[in-house]
Each structure stands twice: as structure tokens, then as C-alpha cells.
Amino acid sequence: MHVPGWHESTKELQRDGKLQMLGIIQEQNPDRCRLFMQWKQMEWPILVDTFDQLEVSVVPLTYAIDEHGIVRKAGLRLQDADTIEESFVEKTWPEPDVSPSSPDEQPWRRAARLATSGEASDVAEAVRSFNQQVERDPEDGWAHFRLAAALRLRYDSSGRQDGDFQRAVDHWQQAxxxxxxNYIWRRRIQQYGPRLIKPYPFYDWISEARTEIAARGEVPFPLVVEPSGAEIAQPARELASADRVQSPDPRSRVLQDGVGTSGRLIDIETTAVPRVIKPGESLRAHVVLRPNLELLAHWNNEVEPLALWIDVPPEWQISSQLLHAANGETAVSTETRLIEVEIASPEGVSTGGVTFPGYALYYVCEDENGTCLYRRQDFEINAEVASR
Amino acid sequence: MTRRASIETRWLVGMAMMVALVTVLLLPSVASASAPVIEVGEPFPDLALRTLDGEVSRVSNYRGTKLVLHVFASW
Known part of the structure; x- marks a missing residue:
């Protein structure tokens, strides 16, 4: 990879104080970069640019900047690292007539910077700020991208609101x-989207990194959001459609969640990535199941695992109609469970909204000493087919 | 210049003006007015960003030393 290559080639220059390496990361989850740096044993200072305030549309980009802050070289390639001492470090440039000054900061930039902390109140402020920008100019792609980044941050925070992830995906798509x-915008859809549109697995390096860090006797930096499903999936050229299987509850005989309890014990949220597809394209559906903590609901893990069933119209393909989520390792647990599935539309499909109905079957307990129940919950995955 | 060449020249000039006009009209839809400039010979945009430790820092904090700056992601 580009970054460790530059690090290796410039180690001596860095050690001698002749050259400083600096990173600016275009990443939805900056803590993953921290783990990456730990893995590669790099100690560059890193600035976090989740909202792409630099307005670059690709990565990596490499610049040589002189001691006055002036860009002297752009578009450096890894092989330029071998000659950077002669071509840049040993060269001198005249001092600029006027020292570059820092521009006054617009309020949205401050909101963006604060929100990278992931603090719920700061993220909410960024959502408000970028919402206003989108409303002011619905054709501003950057505003859509930034609103999407803020919505996904809110989805990952304690301030999460229903539909945040789907709204994020929709705004990334609008951008x-x-x-x-803009490749950075495209990468966000690919990060969570179907394997058919993935250029490469995004975060499959994480397990290898943790193993190597632990083997060195260090503790790997923890991650706020554990990458799973689409984020670590390998790309695929075609949808491997599983054999058709039987619906586990075809006549809807299992009682619905909420019957006989003071409320629904499990919250289900579905997100289609992307929500709008063209005929012949596929989407990745994310189904998230969260125990209702207000009702002290928790999974019962001493039984058969959670099952998920999804129906698709004839001619549509689905990677698997019947899916399962692994039980927790303890007798009871309250973790969020995520199941992802890929759905491909046929070439000749008519345009318009499409709904994939599904249901989950699970064992859930009311409270710490309460009754454990077997329940069903119906849900829908909503998408849209648009003309080419 | 023959009449035909003159017409062609005028047509080309007209087309060039149209292309320039369309480019100018389309620009605001793909680039916002506040877009930072990253060009050789210009200062690197001096944005205030957070570090991985949560502190606020700027590229200008590194003035006084030669810098190689990478814009990247770990994916």
C-alpha cells in the first residue's frame, strides 16, 4: 500500500528532522485508521476529514509542501519517495511575499470538525447544518455527501434516530x-453495498492487523463500530443464489412480538444499499435487530438461533431466503444483531417501488427474571427500480 | 479568407463560446464556491481538523519544516 511504502522510504529523513510526514484521512470511521497505523507501526500525525472539507474526489493523493506552507509538488507517486530527498527536501524556494493566512472558518466547517468526535450532540448539530445546506441548494452534491456522513455517524452514536442509515445511503446516492x-462518494455506497459493485473488500485487513498486533504483545486499538458484512465482504461477479427453501412459518402461526407484553421487545430496522437501483442491478439489504432496552428485553441464547425469512418477487434473485444470526456466547445478551442479504433485480423488471416482505423468528426474554418467549416480527425492505 | 473558411471560423468561434458558456453555467452544480484550492505554487488549504486524539490541528502547524502530505483512507 501507498502509505506504508512512503513511511519506509522516508524513515531516515523523518528521523533526522528533514522531513515531516502528515496524513489527512477521508474515512467514515477514523478509528480504523488508528488501528491501521498501529498495525504498520507508523506514528504520523493524522488529521481527520470525514466530511471531505478538502473537496478531493479520489485517494490517495500526495503533496510536497515547503516550509512556508506552499505546495511544491502534487500527484506524487510511490516511486517518487526514492528521490524525494534530491527533488524536494534539499531544494529551497523563496519565501512568499505574503505569508498564507488561515481563512475565517464558516460555521459548517466547525460543525463538521466537532462531529468527527462522534459525540451525539455534535453529530446532531452537523446533521442540522448539512440539512440546511441541502434545503438551500438541493443540487449541491457536497452538501448531500456531508449530510449522509453525518447521518451515518448519528446512526452509530447514542443519538441514533430511526431511518438514519437509509437516509445516509439515499443522500450518498443523490450526491x-x-x-x-467523485470516487469518495462512490466508495461510501460500495462500503455498505452489494458485493457485485465492490471493487475490493474494504476492511478485511482488520483481523490480520489485530492478530499481528497481539503477536507483538500489544493491545489492538478498539473500534467504535466493528466492521462486518458488506464492509469485509469479498467482491463477487454474480449473485450466488441459494436453493429455494421452505418458509419456517408460512401461515404466520407464531405470535407477533408485542402480543402479551407491554411493548415490542425487539426493534427491527431495514436499510437498502442502495435503495434506488436500475433493472439488472442488485442491492444489499441490512436488517438490524435491537433488544428494547427500556423493557429490559434480551436475547435468549440457550435455544435455536434467530431466523430471518425474506420473500422476493418471481424472477428476482436473493443470496439466501432463510438466514440465521449466531447466538451470543452467554445465556442471555442484549447485543444488536445485523443480518445482510443481497437481492438482484431481473433485467426486464418494470420501474417503480418494490417491497420485499420478511419476518424474523426469535427467542426473547422480557426482563432479567421474566418470561422468555418465541416471537415473530414482520418487516419490509423497501427499494425502487428507476429507468436506465 | 474564402467565404466558406470564414463561415467555418465563425462557426468554430461560436461553438467555442457556447462550450465556454455551458461550462460556466454547469460549474456551480459540481463545485461549491468555497472549494479549497490545492495547486502547485499555492498554499495548502489550512483547514482546522481534529487529530486521531481529538485535538484540533492545522496543516499550518507544521510550517517551518518540509512536509509530505498524504490524503488517504485505510480501505
């Missing part, structure tokens, strides 16, 4: 429609 050439 891409405004400018399809």
Missing part, C-alpha cells in the same frame, strides 16, 4: 447522481 465522478 453521486449530481457528480458520478
Amino acid at each position: 453521486l447522481e449530481i457528480d458520478p465522478n
Whole structure:
């Protein structure tokens, strides 16, 4: 990879104080970069630019900046690292007539910077700020991208609101429609989207990194959001459609969650990535199941695992109609469970909204000493087919 | 210049003006007015960003030393 290559080639220059390496990361989850740096034993200072305030549309980009803050080289390639001492470090440039000054900061930039902490109140402020920008100019792709980044941050925070992830995906998609050439915008859809549109697995390096860090006797930096499913999946060229199987509750005989209890014990949220597809394209559906902590609900793990069933119209393909989530390791647990599945539309499909109905079957307990129940909950995955 | 060449020249000039006009009209839809400039010979945009430790820092904090700056992601 580019970054460790530069680090290796410039180690001596860095050690001698002749050259400083600095990173700016375009990443939804900056803590993953921290783990990456720990793995590669790099101690560059890193600035976090989750909202792409730099307005770059690809990575990596490498610049040589002189001691006055002036860009002297752009578009450096890894092989330029071998000659950087002669071509840049040993060169001198005249001092600029006017020292570059820092521009006054617009309020949205401050909101963006604060929100990278992931603190719920700061993220909420960023959502408000970028919402206003989108309302002011619905054709501003950057505003859509930034609103999406803020919504996904809120989804990952304690301030999560229903539909945050789907709204994030929709705004990333709108940004891409405004400018399809921005690769960073495209990467966010690919990060969570179907394997058919993935250029490479995004975070499959994490398990290898943790193993190597632990083997060195260090503790790997913890991650706020553990990458799973789409984020570590390998790309695929075609949807491997499983054999058709039987619905486990075809006549809806299992009692619905909420019957006989003071409320629904499990909250289900579905997100389609992307929500709008063209005929022949696929989407990745994320189904998240969270125990209702207000009712002290928890999973019962001493039974058969949670099952998920999804129906698709004839001619549509689904990677698996019947899916399962592994039980927790303790007798009871309250973790969020995420199940992902890929659905592909047929070439000749008519345009318009499409709904994939599904249901989950699970064992859930009311409270710490309460009754354990077997329940069903119906849900829908909503998407749209748009014309080419 | 023959009449035909003159018409072609005028047509080309007209087309060039149209392309320039369309480019100018389209620009605001793909780039916002506040877009930072990263060009050789210009200062690197001096944005205030957080570090991985949560502190606020700027590229200008590193003035006085030669810098190689990477814009990247771990994916």
C-alpha cells in the first residue's frame, strides 16, 4: 500500500528532522485508521476529514509542501519517495511575499470538525447544518455527501434516530447522481453495498492487523463500530443464489412480538444499499435487530438461533431466503444483531417501488427474571427500480 | 479568407463560446464556491481538523519544516 511504502522510504529523513510526514484521512470511521497505523507501526500525525472539507474526489493523493506552507509538488507517486530527498527536501524556494493566512472558518466547517468526535450532540448539530445546506441548494452534491456522513455517524452514536442509515445511503446516492465522478462518494455506497459493485473488500485487513498486533504483545486499538458484512465482504461477479427453501412459518402461526407484553421487545430496522437501483442491478439489504432496552428485553441464547425469512418477487434473485444470526456466547445478551442479504433485480423488471416482505423468528426474554418467549416480527425492505 | 473558411471560423468561434458558456453555467452544480484550492505554487488549504486524539490541528502547524502530505483512507 501507498502509505506504508512512503513511511519506509522516508524513515531516515523523518528521523533526522528533514522531513515531516502528515496524513489527512477521508474515512467514515477514523478509528480504523488508528488501528491501521498501529498495525504498520507508523506514528504520523493524522488529521481527520470525514466530511471531505478538502473537496478531493479520489485517494490517495500526495503533496510536497515547503516550509512556508506552499505546495511544491502534487500527484506524487510511490516511486517518487526514492528521490524525494534530491527533488524536494534539499531544494529551497523563496519565501512568499505574503505569508498564507488561515481563512475565517464558516460555521459548517466547525460543525463538521466537532462531529468527527462522534459525540451525539455534535453529530446532531452537523446533521442540522448539512440539512440546511441541502434545503438551500438541493443540487449541491457536497452538501448531500456531508449530510449522509453525518447521518451515518448519528446512526452509530447514542443519538441514533430511526431511518438514519437509509437516509445516509439515499443522500450518498443523490450526491453521486449530481457528480458520478467523485470516487469518495462512490466508495461510501460500495462500503455498505452489494458485493457485485465492490471493487475490493474494504476492511478485511482488520483481523490480520489485530492478530499481528497481539503477536507483538500489544493491545489492538478498539473500534467504535466493528466492521462486518458488506464492509469485509469479498467482491463477487454474480449473485450466488441459494436453493429455494421452505418458509419456517408460512401461515404466520407464531405470535407477533408485542402480543402479551407491554411493548415490542425487539426493534427491527431495514436499510437498502442502495435503495434506488436500475433493472439488472442488485442491492444489499441490512436488517438490524435491537433488544428494547427500556423493557429490559434480551436475547435468549440457550435455544435455536434467530431466523430471518425474506420473500422476493418471481424472477428476482436473493443470496439466501432463510438466514440465521449466531447466538451470543452467554445465556442471555442484549447485543444488536445485523443480518445482510443481497437481492438482484431481473433485467426486464418494470420501474417503480418494490417491497420485499420478511419476518424474523426469535427467542426473547422480557426482563432479567421474566418470561422468555418465541416471537415473530414482520418487516419490509423497501427499494425502487428507476429507468436506465 | 474564402467565404466558406470564414463561415467555418465563425462557426468554430461560436461553438467555442457556447462550450465556454455551458461550462460556466454547469460549474456551480459540481463545485461549491468555497472549494479549497490545492495547486502547485499555492498554499495548502489550512483547514482546522481534529487529530486521531481529538485535538484540533492545522496543516499550518507544521510550517517551518518540509512536509509530505498524504490524503488517504485505510480501505
